[in-house]
Amino acid sequence: MGISVTGVEPGNTTVTINSKTSPNISKQVPVTVKSRNLLAYGPAEGNGLTATVNSDGSLHVTGTATSQWRGLSWTFPCPVQGTVKFSITGGISGLACNVKCLDANDNQLGEQINNTNSVMAIPAGTVSLFLNVISTEATPTAKDGDIRVQLESGNTAHEWMRPDNTSLRGGV
Numbered sequence: 665m666g667i668s669v670t671g672v673e674p675g676n677t678t679v680t681i682n683s684k685t686s687p688n689i690s691k692q693v694p695v696t697v698k699s700r701n702l703l704a705y706g707p708a709e710g711n712g713l714t715a716t717v718n719s720d721g722s723l724h725v726t727g728t729a730t731s732q733w734r735g736l737s738w739t740f741p742c743p744v745q746g747t748v749k750f751s752i753t754g755g756i757s758g759l760a761c762n763v764k765c766l767d768a769n770d771n772q773l774g775e776q777i778n779n780t781n782s783v784m785a786i787p788a789g790t791v792s793l794f795l796n797v798i799s800t801e802a803t804p805t806a807k808d809g810d811i812r813v814q815l816e817s818g819n820t821a822h823e824w825m826r827p828d829n830t831s832l833r834g835g836v
């Protein structure tokens with residue numbers, strides 16, 4: 665006999681299990697439902713760009729990057745192993761987002777994950793992820809828009825979901 669619990673939205677709750685045969689047997693089990701979006705980010709400033717977090721958890725990016733391939737970044741522990749799917753909803757023309765897998769010495773493992781390589785296996789030895797929002801323009805122009813970026817387990821993109829951590833300070 666097994667019990668299956670399916671989370672509807674991120675948050676904490678308690679599941680109460682009562683015995684049908686013994687009315688004095690009851691067990692409460694804490695349950696935490698996490699976002700399928702494995703990324704972590706938050707306010708950041710550097711290289712001419714500023715990111716803030718909108719009330720829905722998306723990133724609002726403003727400013728003009730100091731040069732091509734410059735922008736903002738966040739590093740956080742890698743929460744999964746296996747295959748992941750990277751996707752962006754919306755986006756800002758002239759800015760690109762990617763994720764790099766890092767080992768314990770902050771060396772990149774494998775290729776970066778982006779819209780071109782949107783389904784990839786997290787390489788063995790990955791301990792942290794490095795999220796970038798960078799300018800792709802040879803002569804960067806002013807930006808002011810929202811980005812909904814998502815990394816999730818598996819190879820199928822689902823509707824964008826706010827990450828669990830949107831208070832991680834970022835930088836350059």
